[in-house]
Amino acid sequence: MIAHSVSAIVDQLHHAGLNLSLAPAGGLAVAPSSHLTADLRDLIRSSKAILIDWLTAANDAASHAPDPPENPLDWKELAAAYHAHHFNCPACIAAGRGSRDGQRCGAGVALWRAYSE
Numbered sequence: 001m002i003a004h005s006v007s008a009i010v011d012q013l014h015h016a017g018l019n020l021s022l023a024p025a026g027g028l029a030v031a032p033s034s035h036l037t038a039d040l041r042d043l044i045r046s047s048k049a050i051l052i053d054w055l056t057a058a059n060d061a062a063s064h065a066p067d068p069p070e071n072p073l074d075w076k077e078l079a080a081a082y083h084a085h086h087f088n089c090p091a092c093i094a095a096g097r098g099s100r101d102g103q104r105c106g107a108g109v110a111l112w113r114a115y116s117e
Contacts, residue, residue, distance in 0.1 A: 006054045009047050014094055022055050058090040082115040
């Protein structure tokens with residue numbers, strides 16, 4: 001198999017309607033399983049290690065998200081806090097493409113709600 005970049009693999013999986021996450025035991029969770037084809041299963045198996053590394057890095061970046069500003073009416077600070085998180089979190093980047101590409105992570109949801117209110 002030709003080596004693919006992790007972003008190309010993730011894009012392919014997202015376009016197939018699949019969401020990736022870390023499984024509680026440290027493995028890879030892919031949902032919904034009804035969207036998996038034999039080719040996608042092979043791609044996931046052959047790329048599992050780099051996908052887990054990518055998700056781990058994304059979770060680490062998401063956990064260091066800035067807190068919303070003290071003054072919730074300061075939209076510039078809210079925007080800066082959200083964007084600082086968003087552009088370092090693959091889950092939030094994918095969610096920004098539309099609802100079919102997944103949902104924001106927990107930190108991203110909180111920052112997005114504060115920003116969009």
